[in-house]
Amino acid sequence: MDATTDMPASGIPQGREQEYKDGISPCDCSIPVMYTLHTCRHCVHLKKFLEDNGVVHTLVYVDDFADPARRSLMEALRRFNPRGSFPTLVLPNGKYVVGFRESIIRELLHIES
Numbered sequence: 001m002d003a004t005t006d007m008p009a010s011g012i013p014q015g016r017e018q019e020y021k022d023g024i025s026p027c028d029c030s031i032p033v034m035y036t037l038h039t040c041r042h043c044v045h046l047k048k049f050l051e052d053n054g055v056v057h058t059l060v061y062v063d064d065f066a067d068p069a070r071r072s073l074m075e076a077l078r079r080f081n082p083r084g085s086f087p088t089l090v091l092p093n094g095k096y097v098v099g100f101r102e103s104i105i106r107e108l109l110h111i112e113s
Contacts, residue, residue: 011069023060023073026080026090032057032109035077035088039063043087046100053111062086 007013012020026033034050036043036059050057062073074084080096081088089105090096097104106113 007066011066011071013064016064019058019060020065020069020073022058023062024076026076027092027094029058030092032092033060033090034058035060035062035073035081035086035090037061037063037086040086042100046087046089046105049100049102049105053109055109055111057089 022029022033023035032050032055034043034046034057036047038061047059060073062070062077065073077088078084080090081098083098085098087100088096088098091108095108097108105111
């Protein structure tokens with residue numbers, strides 16, 4: 001652990017190992033995985049949309065991780081979204097949506113308007 005932040009050397013906060021695992025291999029997760037940041041307004045809108053529509057999902061708050069874990073999460077994210085922007089929603093089948101694009105998300109998740 002780093003004495004100043006209590007962050008393990010791995011960069012994975014204690015108790016967040018599953019979140020990290022889901023972020024590294026989102027297609028191995030049986031539910032959608034959303035890469036997000038606490039400060040991203042588009043992320044807030046997507047999260048609310050998913051919650052309002054009863055979509056069970058995993059949130060990976062990349063800004064909660066430190067290097068080297070953060071670097072690894074960004075590499076995983078860039079496999080789907082080369083720009084590395086937020087939010088990025090990855091479905092178990094490998095399809096993904098960058099940003100909050102409601103009509104595309106509705107179509108991919110089979111959510112009626």
